[in-house]
Amino acid sequence: MVGTPMYGKIQGLRTKGYSKRRTARELNIDKRTVGKYWDMNDESYARYLLDSKERAKILDPYRDFIVAELEKHHDINSAIMDSHLREKFSEFSPSYRSVRLYVANLREELGFPKQTKIRQFCEVEELPMGFQAQVDMGQKTMTDIYGKNVKIYIFAMVMSCSRKKFVYFQDKPFNAEDFIKAHDLAFRYYGGRTTEIVYDQDRVMTVSENAGDLILTEAFENYYRYAGFSVRLCRGYDPQSKGKIEAVVKYVKGNFLACRTYFGISQLNSEGLAWLDRTANAKIHDTTKMVPDYVFTDEVKYLRSVPLLSEPVLPKTASIRKSNVVPYRQNRYEVPKGTYMPGRYARIEVDESEGKVIFYDSNTGEFLIEHKLEINGVGRFVQIPKNSDRFRETKYDSLKVKVLEGFDGLKPAEMYVESIMERYPRYIRDQLSIINKAQKIYSKDELKAALTYCIERDLFSATDFRDTLEYFKQESVAERYRETEIKLPVKYSIVTAQQRDISAYTSAVSGGMGL
Structure with a gap:
């Protein structure tokens, strides 16, 4: 009406x-x-x-x-x-x-007309019970009680056979640890895991942390092997291989989260579980024409148990601070000067039996330093021992050692290199790299000559050193050309040219006797 x-x-x-x-x-x-x-x-x-x-x-x-x-x-x-x-x-x-x-x-x-949208479906092959689950992520902007917008991040999993769904929400982007936690919660909700889990390669497995990122990182690789399931990556937006989970994310955003006020992430997750039991898993599915909860009572028999999530699965990481320290267990451990870079993290490995803690670069695996584990309090600053000079080397010292080795122990070389590093503190790597490349091209004698030439003329720059080597090379080539003469064979060396009197030529010109 x-x-x-x-x-x-x-x-x-x-x-x-x-x-x-x-x-x-x-x-x-x-x-x-x-x-x-x-x-x-x-x-x-x-x-x-x-x-x-x-x-x-x-x-x-x-x-x-x-x-x-x-x-x-x-x-x-x-x-x-x-x-x-x-x-x-x-x-x-x-x-x-x-x-x-x-x-x-x-x-x-x-007079409240509603615009309807056509919903697209794509048939996919039905899989056996307990074989496959699908995972995907999503985002939805909600409004809180004060009228402010809040972005919610969604983790969704669905059983490919029974279509039983699970959903978990966060108010921050998922990182590797959050992603693993969401899997653990899902497996507890289902009471086990499937043989295989399908992921969206573009958005789930290949994003960087805190950028939406998730993530076939070392942490997740350790976890899925620990939990025992296999990973299948598929192309993004491929409905033939992951249409079920695409529909679930859309369903969560369009049904549960739509027209809902945000009262906090804990309440949202509680309401989400109630919605799963009341609506998402309790109503007849459009495709299978069966209720997911009823079908799942049979599928759960085919799921495999998952061991409890243990702490060692998640590698410990911490950001490297500007003061070149890494916080761990409420203490601060010093790392070599020059280690800090914006966004750089340290991976922390602890050997409780030996009482030591070791720090590595979280991306490259490069060893940073080893410390004695501080167990006597909190808020302590653990310094590099003063007699451990090799740990106080900067990140350029390994390159410096290579350059000095390239001079084959020449005494002036160390003074020359250190002078360059002092003059160009912001371009040390570039300066040393130029010298190191030159050492791979020129001979020891050429390097020694160029080094002596630069020191005598106060040319303390890698580009001056390189240009000197190129100048010497060009001069050497020119000198070789100047020294090259055309010489007769020895057997012709006694032959001399005949010399005539000038009158003979004058007579020939005036019509007299020929030469």
């Missing part, structure tokens, strides 16, 4: 000569609705309106709540409305069909 304003619009467009089809399109309502009121006059409509009001409907007690939801969320659909009603009113018993019809009538009456 449409309200008086909508009835007036229908009659107004009819008076202007619009067709029923065009009127329906203009007002964004069904053509059958337009036809129902097309031939009504004002008296007929008033009588129809009176009859409708007198007839009680099963959902009338919930009308105010439904109207409030429609006014607040114009795009809310009947499925979401049904879920909200059952969540708000524990005694709610009307069927979903009743809710759908009642909401449709209220939309027409109040």
Whole structure:
């Protein structure tokens, strides 16, 4: 039933000569609705309106709540409305069909048309029970009680056979540790794991941490081997291989999270679990025509047990601070000067039996330093021992050693290299790399000559050193060309040219006797 304003619009467009089809399109309502009121006059409509009001409907007690939801969320659909009603009113018993019809009538009456979207499906091969699960991530912006936007990050898993779903939310981007935790929670929810899990290669397995990132990192690789399942990566946006999970993420965002106020991440996860039991896993699936919870009672028999998540699976990491220290167990451990770089992390390995802690670069695995594990308190600063000079070397010292070795122990070389490092502190790597490359091209004698030349003329720069080597090489080539002469064989060395008197040539020119 449409309200008086909508009835007036229908009659107004009819008076202007619009067709029923065009009127329906203009007002964004069904053509059958337009036809129902097309031939009504004002008296007929008033009588129809009176009859409708007198007839009680099963959902009338919930009308105010439904109207409030429609006014607040114009795009809310009947499925979401049904879920909200059952969540708000524990005694709610009307069927979903009743809710759908009642909401449709209220939309027409109040003039809240809803734009419908075509939902696309793709058939995929059905897999045996307990064989495969699918995982994907998503994001959704919600509004909190103060009207501020809050971005929510979604982890979803679905059993490929039974379609039983699991969902977990965070208010921050997932990193490797969060991703592993979500898997552990999912396996506990299901009571086991499948043989295989499918992931979206583009968005789940190949993103960097804290950027949305997830992640076939060392941590996750250790975990999936520890848990015992195999990983299958597929192309992003490939519905043939992961259409089930794509639909689940869309379902979570479009049903559970839609038109919902954010009260905190803990409450959201609690409400999510209740929604799974009440709606997502309790209603007949559109494709299988079966209830996921019922099918899962058989599938759970095929799942494999997962050992409890233990701490060693997650490698410990910590950011390297500007002061070249790494925090660990509320203490600060010094690392070699020059180790710090923005965004650089240290991987921490602890040997409790030996009482030591070792730090490595988390990306390259490069050894940084080893310390004695501090167990006598917190807030302590563990310094590099003063007699451990090799640990106080900067990150350029390994390159410096290579350069000095390239000079084959020449005494002036160390002074020359250190002078360059002092003059160009921001370009040490570039300066040393230039010298190191030159050492691979020129001979020891050439390097020694160029070194002596540069020191004598105060040319303390790697580019000057390189240019000197090139200059010497060019001069050497030119000198070889200058020394090259055309010499006769020894057997012709005694032959001399005959010398004539000038008068003989004069006579020949004047017509006299020839030469």
